[in-house]
Amino acid sequence: GENVEQHPSTLSVQEGDSAVIKCTYSDSASNYFPWYKQELGKRPQLIIDIRSNVGEKKDQRIAVTLNKTAKHFSLHITETQPEDSAVYFCAASKGGYQKVTFGIGTKLQVIP
Amino acid sequence: GAVVSQHPSWVICKSGTSVKIECRSLDFQATTMFWYRQFPKQSLMLMATSNEGSKATYEQGVEKDKFLINHASLTLSTLTVTSAHPEDSSFYICSADKQGNYGYTFGSGTRLTVV
Numbered sequence: 001g002e003n004v005e006q007h008p009s010t011l012s013v014q015e016g017d018s019a020v021i022k023c024t025y026s027d028s029a030s031n032y033f034p035w036y037k038q039e040l041g042k043r044p045q046l047i048i049d050i051r052s053n054v055g056e057k058k059d060q061r062i063a064v065t066l067n068k069t070a071k072h073f074s075l076h077i078t079e080t081q082p083e084d085s086a087v088y089f090c091a092a093s094k095g096g097y098q099k100v101t102f103g104i105g106t107k108l109q110v111i112p
Numbered sequence: 113g114a115v116v117s118q119h120p121s122w123v124i125c126k127s128g129t130s131v132k133i134e135c136r137s138l139d140f141q142a143t144t145m146f147w148y149r150q151f152p153k154q155s156l157m158l159m160a161t162s163n164e165g166s167k168a169t170y171e172q173g174v175e176k177d178k179f180l181i182n183h184a185s186l187t188l189s190t191l192t193v194t195s196a197h198p199e200d201s202s203f204y205i206c207s208a209d210k211q212g213n214y215g216y217t218f219g220s221g222t223r224l225t226v227v
Binding site: 034089100102 | 144157209217220221223
């Protein structure tokens with residue numbers, strides 16, 4: 001089955017700096033890669049996703065890149081703000097009704 | 113948008129009793145729903161895939177007789193934790209994909225505490 005590895009497990013950055021979280025996946029058939037933000041005690045919220053036919057996607061301060069050959073994808077957050085502090089999960093799926101496999105999560109702390 | 117409702121949001125039960133958790137897709141039909149379990153400071157681990165009108169598919173290591181899943185309609189899946197024990201205490205959360213559009217939406221989660 002799919003295996004998603006994520007690092008780092010914790011990340012502290014100064015407000016205004018950039019944060020990068022990296023993930024790798026094992027199943028070459030995976031074609032959908034969502035990123036979720038989870039605040040304590042709450043449900044994961046989809047913040048951005050990318051499909052395997054796209055190499056990069058950006059939404060304001062958040063961007064995701066995908067390297068299909070190397071089977072890795074990354075989340076980039078620029079101009080970080082304290083409200084960005086949360087746990088971020090990467091995930092991989094074959095899409096359309098298929099299960100989603102999550103990475104272990106990265107606890108991001110943005111220091112004011 | 114796609115909205116998934118989960119109930120209850122938290123429950124405390126005595127050891128040995130059963131607890132039912134409901135997951136509803138409010139504005140779309142979900143032939144497939146997923147049940148996850150999340151222990152504190154850990155990732156979401158898939159327990160089973162719930163299929164409308166058929167048996168659920170359980171992940172390796174998940175006891176199907178202990179975690180009963182019923183997906184009787186296109187908008188409702190239930191997870192029943194039978195004979196709950198303290199080690200079953202966890203955050204249970206469901207998700208659904210709106211018509212295979214790759215947009216997985218999560219329910220609000222259920223915090224189960226077994227005492």
